[in-house]
Amino acid sequence: MNLLITGASRGLGYEMAAAALERGHSVIAGTRSLDVKSSKLSLLEDKYGPRLHIVPLDVTDEQGIASLASILNKEGTKLGAIVNNAGILTARSTPIEELDMQQVAKTFEVNLYGPMRVLKHFLPLMTETDAAIINISSEAGSISNAYPGDYPYAISKSALNMFTAQLRSLLKDQDIQVLSVHPGWMKTDMGGEDAPTSAGESAAGILDLIERKVVPKTKFNFVDYSGNEMPI
Numbered sequence: 001m002n003l004l005i006t007g008a009s010r011g012l013g014y015e016m017a018a019a020a021l022e023r024g025h026s027v028i029a030g031t032r033s034l035d036v037k038s039s040k041l042s043l044l045e046d047k048y049g050p051r052l053h054i055v056p057l058d059v060t061d062e063q064g065i066a067s068l069a070s071i072l073n074k075e076g077t078k079l080g081a082i083v084n085n086a087g088i089l090t091a092r093s094t095p096i097e098e099l100d101m102q103q104v105a106k107t108f109e110v111n112l113y114g115p116m117r118v119l120k121h122f123l124p125l126m127t128e129t130d131a132a133i134i135n136i137s138s139e140a141g142s143i144s145n146a147y148p149g150d151y152p153y154a155i156s157k158s159a160l161n162m163f164t165a166q167l168r169s170l171l172k173d174q175d176i177q178v179l180s181v182h183p184g185w186m187k188t189d190m191g192g193e194d195a196p197t198s199a200g201e202s203a204a205g206i207l208d209l210i211e212r213k214v215v216p217k218t219k220f221n222f223v224d225y226s227g228n229e230m231p232i
C-alpha cells in the first residue's frame, strides 16, 4: 500500500512512516521543510530507498498541495491511505478572556483546513478498494467530555471529527475506511515527557486499523489507536 502522511518530520508522523516502511509499504512523507533531508527521516531514505518519497507539504499552502497532487497524479501515483497527522497545539491553558484570535485562526489553518485541503486535492488519487483516510484527532475534540481550556485545539479537532463524518458519508459506497483517530497521550514534542504512550505504539495501532487487522469497534467514526470507540 502507498501511504501519504502529513507532518512526517517528527512525532507520530515520523513513527507512522517508519513503521509503514518496516511493514513493507511505500510512504509519501510530507514535511514542511526539506531541511528534513538532513534529519532522521533521511536515514529512513537510506534504509528503504525508493519506497520512501519525501515531499514538501505544508498543509497551510493550498497551491503547494495542489501542485504536489498534480505532479503525483501525472506520475500515475495511487494512494491506499491518507493520514492527516500534521497538527499544532497553541494557546494551551489560555483563559478565554486572553485568547489571541490569530492563534485560534492559525490552529484552524493547520488542524482543520489542512486535512480539508489535503483531501480536496488528493482524494482523486485514492484507490477505491482497501483504502483508508485517517484524520488524527484528539480526545480534546469530544464534545461530551468538553473542558474549559485548549480552546482552538479542542474546537478544531471537534470540527475535524465532523469532516470525518462527512467524508464517511460521501464515501459510504466505496471500500474506503474513514476514521478520526485519537492517538493517545503520546511522548512527543507536543505530548511531553510524562505521556504514557510512545508514538511508536500508537503508530503500530493505527497501521493495524489501516491494514484492517483490527476492526474498529464503533458505529460512528471516532476511535482510539486500538480501535476502541471514543465519545463524540
Ligand code: NDP
Pocket: 006, 007, 008, 009, 010, 011, 012, 013, 031, 032, 033, 057, 058, 059, 060, 084, 085, 086, 087, 088, 110, 136, 137, 138, 139, 182, 183, 184, 185, 186, 187, 188, 189, 190, 191, 192, 195, 199
Ligand atoms: P508534534 O508536535 O510532535 O509534531 C507535529 C508535526 O506536525 C511535525 O511533523 C510538524 O512539522 C507538523 N506540522 C505542524 N504544522 C504543519 C504544517 N503547517 N504543515 C505540515 N506539517 C506541519 O506532534 P505529535 O506527533 O504529538 O502529534 C501528531 C498528531 O497527533 C497531531 O495532529 C496532534 O494533534 C495529535 N495528537 C497528539 C497527542 C499527543 O499526546 N502528542 C494527543 C492527541 C492528539 P515541523 O517539524 O515542520 O514543525
